[in-house]
Amino acid sequence: MIQLINLSKSFATKKVLHDINLELETGKVYGIVGENGAGKTTLFRCIAGLEIHDGEVTSDFPLLKNHLGFLETNPYIFTRITGVEYLQLFAQARKISSINFHERNIFDLPLDEYASNYSTGMKKKLALLAILLQSNDVYILDEPFSGVDIQSNIIITEIILKLKELGKTVIISSHIFSTLQDTCDEIHLLQEGQFTKKVLPEEYSLLESEMKTITIGNQIERLCLS
């Protein structure tokens, strides 16, 4: 289990996260939704230990980061590194040896080419593959579906379900509501750095229409399209 206790984060005078409290149970999939700038990525970085924050993040692991795979929204890929070398970097970082990367390349990525030349979606798939091959216990996937083709979306959804089956904890953020509906045990709505709602599967359709109303409102009219 992972517990977030009064987790807060400020950048200079701007408070981005306000006293977040959340319990993440082992073997469950959690969805975090919210507008751009709501604080989703900052929350993920705090859980991962990549940001200094107030409050606590506790877990059953002596050091959570050593059991955590974090997929960033826009994974950074070094220039002049091939796909297979990127995977080797991640494996080596966890002291994992002898993985046949080509055999486990489920996304059919051109692993012997420079990864910096990959498309946005391919980079995301490579980064996802890298953390999956580390065999982590907890996964934070920040927008795993964005920029990825429809076939890969299906594969990623299945991967998340498989991780759940294996008793892994998964935290996802996504703007594609249907993918969250298919995978999450509960969804939390993050607004201006605070959790304002916890939604269970039976209420997902309600949340979707509610979010649509909040998000769209009369914004389209303001464009004065003609």
Place this chain on the structure above:
Amino acid sequence: MKYYFRLQFSRIKRQIEHLGFPPYIGMVLSIIGFFALSHLLFYKISLAIYIYPLLAIYTLLQFSEKDRNRFIGLCYDKKTYRHIRVIENSLLIFPFLVYLSFRCEFLLAGLIFLFSFVYAFFPPISFSTFAIKTPFYKYPYEFLRGFRISYPIFIGLAILAIIGIVVHNFNLAAFTILIATVSCMSFYSEVESPYFIWIHKHDSKAFLLYKIKTSIIYISIILLPLIILLAFFFIDKLILLFLFCAIAYLYLITNIVAKYAIYPKQVNLPMAIILAIGYLFPPVLLLYIPYFFKKSIVQLDKILT
């Protein structure tokens, strides 16, 4: 087009400021440094006249990266793009031309200028599509990508070492060890995102030792063939060669621990001065290394524990 060059000038000023220099003083120091190094090269090495044009061409190629030029091409029409490329290339090689003119090497200066002019009209050579095989696969990433970026330098150094042997010029051959070491040190110049440190399971001490061990193994792969070759032809300089090798290791280790001692900042002016003193008097590095090592652990603990 004027805006483009104003923007580039602002970028250069910001870069110099970032290094801890007032921009205009930094520019003056860079110019003095360039001419001092050029003079040193010609003073120390008899075959510098062959090395210098290669350095000029290498500088040109470094600034002709495919994606960068494609971006400029997208922003401007074809005619303006050509103008920008010609002006950029001319500005880049201008210091080389000035120094060659100072040495009355007008023909060579003219040839380099001609090359830079013609090169602006050709699509940039892409070094980024074909993944060159390297012996550095097992422990990515610094030597892997660094070698791929700098491999023309290593080819040039191998040629220079052979010339040094043929003309029995030990200074020239030894110069290749120095440049190879400096090139390897440059592999660590980029400050990586904390994410790429965070992914490691090691604690801070183990992480640093892992980085140092990898660097020593990999620089040995680059330097040892050179040193063995030189040892064979300059047997009387054997001790000196091993001393160079030891200094290369010291330089590289200092470079790594100094980088993480101030992580995530880049090396600034005070640090650069401290390091320069150490590089000029290598025994001092034996004091630097444990000091920077401890400071690195403090910085890395923020990410790794």
